[in-house]
Amino acid sequence: MARIFPAAPDPGAQVTVCATCHAAGTGCILDVRVNRIRNRNTNFRLNQDRLVDCAFRSYVPGCDGDPDPTRPFAAYRAQAIANLHAAGAINFPAQGTDPGYGFNSINAQALGKVQGDVYEILEAAALWNAAADWNTFMDSGTWPAGPFAQPVGAVPTPLRRVAIVKLPRNYDSTRLLTPASRAAYKAFQQSLERQGMVLRLSSPDIVGVRIPEPMPSSYDRFLQRLPDLSMASYRQLQGAHQAIEGTLDGRNFLFAIAVKTSTRSDRLYQPLFEANVLKFIIGFVLRGSSLRFHVHMEDFEGADVEGAYRAASLPSLLLGGTPQKAVDKLYQAITPRATAQEILDEMPLFPL
Known part of the structure; x- marks a missing residue:
């Protein structure tokens, strides 16, 4: 696969690598111009796992092995997209008088989604590695060498190990719950459904959970850093939620993160709704922890983001006393390294 480094690569070598990768059927681009997807005009599909592997096979951005761990997310994404366009131009050039035949015809919406x-x-990979360093400290009392600093006030104890888990889009979050907790949630839903109502547990992009004690063996993976974002590491990151299904109750949930590059003003309220529902179900239905909800955005332009997220949490108003925000923290996530350190620094603030 082609790699775009700060210094321009040898074009001949790049052509050879991209062509070989495509010929082996392992490329980042899948041609569907002949066997089109039904009811869609898509010419190409993007293999996201291959794209990530191509750009970051030897390191996790912002972490050990990164030649410049202070770079912003935008720079890493630009590297991956440049690789994609290079592979497309080499393997799918425009032919004859039909410029739409080549890879330049890739759907802009598809690129935006990628x-x-x-x-x-x-972000999820950097957070995984930060949590692994935290867990090493919890077990050993020694903060490991690396890009992250030991949070102020951190006290080592295996009882406070954490897992930071990326969840798939539209994932059924109740699958993470123990049978008893899932039954409590099901009873709650059943009572609403019999009256023509629902209040579903949503699936945030990333959750931070307290690792159960004694620790199930399925959590061993969260004690080690991801060495890179090669195919194997990518799949471990994407599939970790499956390994811990059925192990959590309400007390295990610490925080949830909604991750967005940017948002339109009409979409600002989705995280607010999600925060209120999560906090109600975790805190009231599952008798769990006081969940913290974060929104991480790269770009605040185009909407009154800070104003929208001043909204109070409805569950906190029901409890009385001092109200809290629905979105506990709005953070402009510019670099993987700083974003991971931001979450690390909050770890000692959870009292339970």
Whole structure:
């Protein structure tokens, strides 16, 4: 696969690598111009796992091995997209008088989705590694060498190990719950449904959970850093939620993160709704922890983001006393390294 480094690569080598990769059927681009997807005019599909593997096979952005770990998310995404366009130009050039035949005809919406997905993947990977360092400290009392600093006030104890887990889009979050907790949630839903109503547990992009004690073996993976974003690491990151299904109750949930590159003003209220529902179900239905909800955005332009997220949490108003925000923290996530450190620094603030 082609790699775009800060210094321009040898074009001949790049052509050879991209052509070989495509010929082996492992490329980042799938041609569907002949066998089209039904009811869609898509010419090409993008293999996101291959795209990430191509750009970040030797390191996790912002972490150990990164030649410049202070770079912003935008720079890493630009590297991956440049690789994609290079492979497309080499393997799918325009032919004759039909410029739409070549890879330049890739749907802009598809590229935009990939940009957003890669942003989320890079953040989740950096957070995984930050949590692994936290867990090493919890077990050993020694903060490991690396790009992240030990949070102020951190006290080592295996009882406070965490897992930071990326969840798939439209995932049924109740699958993470123990049978008893899932039954409590089901009873709640059943009572609403019999009266013609629902209040579904939503699926945030990323969740932080307290690892159960004694620790099930399925959580061993969260004690080690991801060395890179090669295909194997990518699949481990994307599939980790399946390994811990059926192990959590309300007390295990610490925080949830909605990750967005940017948002239109009419979409600002989706995270607010999600925050209120999560906090109600975790805190009231599952008798769980006081969940913190974060929104991480790369770009605040085009909408009154900070104004919208001043909204109070409805569950906190029901409890009385001091009200809290629905979105506990709005953070402009510019670089993977700083974003991971931001979450690390909050770890000692959870009292339970």
